[in-house]
Amino acid sequence: MENNKSFAEFMNESTVPQKQSSEMTMMEIYVDMVINEILLKQRKQQILTALDEALDQKDQVAFMELSKELNTLEVTHGV
Known part of the structure; x- marks a missing residue:
């Protein structure tokens, strides 16, 4: 049960899922x-x-009600 991986290799493997998770979050x-x-x-x-x-x-x-709603939509969301 020897582990021949270096610390750097081990850290690279452990960060890959984090990168995928970060990319998924951005998506x-x-x-x-x-x-x-x-x-x-x-x-x-x-x-x-x-x-x-x-x-x-x-x-x-x-x-008047619809105009007010449209104005609010445009001001708050820039639509």
């Missing part, structure tokens, strides 16, 4: 960012469609 962050961007753009499109409907129906209350 998860990137995927999360992409999904959030898609959801934000989808919500913006829903608001714009609802704004058009509120204008067509001359619903001032709905128009």
Whole structure:
């Protein structure tokens, strides 16, 4: 049961999973960012469609609420 590996070899082997774990974490962050961007753009499109409907129906209350939500979305997320 001899271990012929040097300390450097042993440390290199033990850090490989950490690098893979780090890369996986970065990939998860990137995927999360992409999904959030898609959801934000989808919500913006829903608001714009609802704004058009509120204008067509001359619903001032709905128009004001949707305008406020759109403004908040643009200010907080830059969408």
